[in-house]
Amino acid sequence: MVTGTDFYELNHLEFESSSLFATIAHTLTVALAQQSDQVIECCLTFEVSPGLYHHIDANALFNLKPEFRTPLINGDFLPDRPIQLEVTLHRDLLPLLLEHAKTAEEAAAYLLTLSQQKAEQVQPNASEGNSAETIQNTEAALNLLLNTESWFCLSVKQIQETGETGYTTFWNYVNPATLNQPGASSEQIAEGITNFFKDWTAANLTAATQDITEELFKGVTTLFDGFDTWLDNAFSKDEDDSEEDTDDDDESILETVIDFFTEDDWTFTKLQGQSTLQVACQGENGRWNCYAQAREDQEQFVFYSIYPDIAPEDKRLTMAEFLTRANYGLIIGNFEMDFDDGEIRYKTSIDVEGDLLTTDLIKQLVYANIMMMDHYLPGIQAVMDSRLSAAEAISQIESQTAIATTNTQDDPEP
Structure with missing residues (x-):
């Protein structure tokens, strides 16, 4: 039973992952839950x-x-509002942090220090008076x-004008950080699994449901031994079944979008719980x-089109000027930048209310978008x-565009 929680706020923190893409989190709250001090x-x-x-989802x-x-409840996530994640540290790594x-303030300060060292690629060495043990511990952290x-991840949500949308995860029902705590009884864990399973099956009724049910309740007795392995086995699903369910849930606009990318021979991935393709x-x-x-x-x-790098905070005003200059005169689409995290993207869109979206319309928007991002990408990199x-x-x-246009006009007809 949690008897108290200590909180502290941070502006940002940078994570790393196997995808080699920096994950920069903003407006962080660090919380340390306590039980019996x-x-x-x-x-x-x-x-x-x-x-x-x-990127996190994919x-x-x-x-x-x-x-x-x-x-996902209450509709899809909107592309113009931040999304909030709540995550908990793996229980085996908590001693390393402690x-x-x-306190939460000390934890926030230590994580921020590690993030800065990682960003600056600062590695402690013996010549600076650090012992081998200190170096090893810092590298491990x-x-x-x-x-x-x-x-x-425990939950994902987004605040919209119509309310809150989002979802929770299995880890919110059976928190991995507290599994080995004295107060974590098998009955409580079984109840958490059962509650998750009820919510999960409401939207995932497949031929594998019976097998998953058996694995869920069989695994309750062995939760504390090989828990991660058991979870992987219990929730493994046939990919064909998953794709079939996804297709059943697709709606008209998404079907047309999928038709275009399929017919145009693109490789794409549908994001889970969203009407979005990557x-x-x-x-x-x-x-x-x-x-x-x-x-x-x-x-x-x-x-x-998402520019592959994040604009550093000290470059965002200059980048905003560049994108504003680029946007002036553009007919189809525009550049955008999130001043909070530095994400840069090019957007093309169409409203088909009262009409039908066709693959030809999609093709025009997609290729115009890609052409613009590719055209201005060297300028973004230079800035x-x-x-x-x-x-x-x-x-x-613009000078390169003028030269290319002149050369095209001078070329003889084939």
Whole structure:
């Protein structure tokens, strides 16, 4: 039983993952839960941009696996509002954190220090007076405490004008941070599993349901031995069944979007619980991820190209100037930047209320979007690297466009 919780707030924190993509969390709250004056759990609550959430979701960061979540309630996530995640630290790593922190403030300070060391690639060495044990402990903390695989997502939500939408995960029902605590009885764990299973099956009724039911209740007696392995076995599903269920839930706009990318021979992934597809794009000037979103209720289709790097905080004003200059005169679509986390993207969209979305319309929006991102990508990189000012970068791109246009006009007809 939790007898008290200590809180402390942070502005940002950077995680690492096997996807080699930095996960930057904003507006963090660090919470240490105590029982009988002993810290038993460390939780983080933080915000990410929708684009970064798509990356987290697609790569199952923070152990956010599709089969370990309840259905999304109250509609899809919106692309223009932050998404909040609550995560808990793996119970085996809590002692590593508590070696350096006894309060939430100390834990926040230590995690921030590790994040800064990772960002600056600072490694302690013996010449600075550090012992081999200190070096080893610091490297272990860097590799584990800031790794997304060391944290389990409890819930995901977004505040919208119409209310809150989101979902919880299996870890919210059976918290891995408290499994081995004296107060964690098998009856409580069984109740948590049962409650999750009831919510999960409400949206995941498949041929595998009976097998999962048997595994769930068989596993209750062995929860404390090989818990992670048991979970993987209990919730493993046939991929064909999963895809079949997804297709059944698709709605008209999403079906049309899927038809286009299938017919146009794109490789794509449908994001779990969302009417959104993720695709990778390779242009002449770089590679980036794109997201195709079907907004069924609004009868709209939106396509995003996400610039692969985050604009550093000290470059965002200059980048905003560059994007504003780039946007002036654009007819189809526009650049956007999230000032909170530095995400840059190009957006094209269409409202088809009272009409039908066709694959031809989708093709125009998709290819116009990709062409613009690829065209301006060198300028974004130049501004990001401080090689050119915003005005110089735009001037260079426009001059190249003029040369290309002249050469095209001078070329003889084939």
